[in-house]
Amino acid sequence: MFKDVFSDKANVCFVCPNKSRNEVIVKVSTAPAVMMSTDKFIKEFVNHVFLKHFDFQNEERLEEWLAENYIFSGSEWDGTFPDKITYFNERSQKIKSEPDFMIHMRRAIREFTETQTDRTSLKNMLLR
Numbered sequence: 001m002f003k004d005v006f007s008d009k010a011n012v013c014f015v016c017p018n019k020s021r022n023e024v025i026v027k028v029s030t031a032p033a034v035m036m037s038t039d040k041f042i043k044e045f046v047n048h049v050f051l052k053h054f055d056f057q058n059e060e061r062l063e064e065w066l067a068e069n070y071i072f073s074g075s076e077w078d079g080t081f082p083d084k085i086t087y088f089n090e091r092s093q094k095i096k097s098e099p100d101f102m103i104h105m106r107r108a109i110r111e112f113t114e115t116q117t118d119r120t121s122l123k124n125m126l127l128r
Contacts, residue, residue, distance in 0.1 A: 015122045016113040027126040042105045043079035069101035
């Protein structure tokens, strides 16, 4: 969904500065652009785009996967995600818990920003 939203040039509202891989410049609506961490940007995307515009009906496996990553469709996400741990579930199966959602989102942002060809002009546009 992330790539679908931002493949429309009208929706591009962020750029990664050349000096930092863990920060993005974000501009929403008429508010001034702000610098935020990649994880905070993911939290804002989840709460203001993903949870509001994605239909979870008939997506039981997705909803379960999100719940494993502490994201619930009925409420705003606070940005926490599971630690990388191994535990035993109720069926005594060994389960490796990883912050899968955050890993995938960080990768999607990195891949998306690497395809932005003119980051300088995009940054200047966002900072106006």
